[in-house]
Amino acid sequence: MTRVVAQGTFDLLHPGHVHYVEDAATYGDELHAIVARPSNVTHKPKPILDARQRRDMIAALDAVDEAHLGDPDDVFVPITRIDPDVIVLGFDQHHDEAEIAAALADRGIDCRVERASAREPRYDDELLSTGDIVDRVLSRRE
């Protein structure tokens, strides 16, 4: 049983998230999605939706076998619990594969790090970014 981890903020779910978890799922038999807590989302605006709602939505996707609320303080708490064989990073995520691989090795966790592919828009109006969805809401509802 090859266990895979994907992770992210997964706010206002869109086809890019679906592509990410479906791509991640191809790396093994069981896909675990870890949902970032707001305190750990530091490189962009805080998510709109509660972490429990973001977890429930990503859990509803067929490709995801189990979704987990991330640990507020130590990102390796769920990793140690899930004990994955593969961690698949999102195509544009700011994490460095080598740094994560080193942190895993330091903890004695035997797990390789991969990177998912990107998904391009299938039509002009398709939004594949949470930030873009928020911007459109603001522009249409102000």
Ligand SMILES: Cc1cc2nc3c(=O)[nH]c(=O)nc-3n(C[C@H](O)[C@H](O)[C@H](O)COP(=O)(O)O)c2cc1C
């Ligand atoms: C290996 C790994 C484990 C993670 N575990 C957690 C966690 O336990 N708690 C958490 O809040 N975020 C966790 N994250 C998510 C990061 O905190 C970060 O916020 C997340 O990658 C957001 O990326 P995104 O905004 O591109 O979706 C983890 C990320 C990685 C790469």
Ligand SMILES: Nc1ncnc2c1ncn2[C@@H]1O[C@H](COP(=O)(O)OP(=O)(O)OP(=O)(O)O)[C@@H](O)[C@H]1O
């Ligand atoms: N178009 C896309 N193609 C493939 N993966 C995507 C796409 N959009 C987002 N993802 C992946 O989904 C994961 C979670 O993305 P995240 O929660 O950061 O949403 P986001 O839409 O990328 O946010 P924002 O665009 O506001 O930064 C990330 O790993 C990201 O790489």
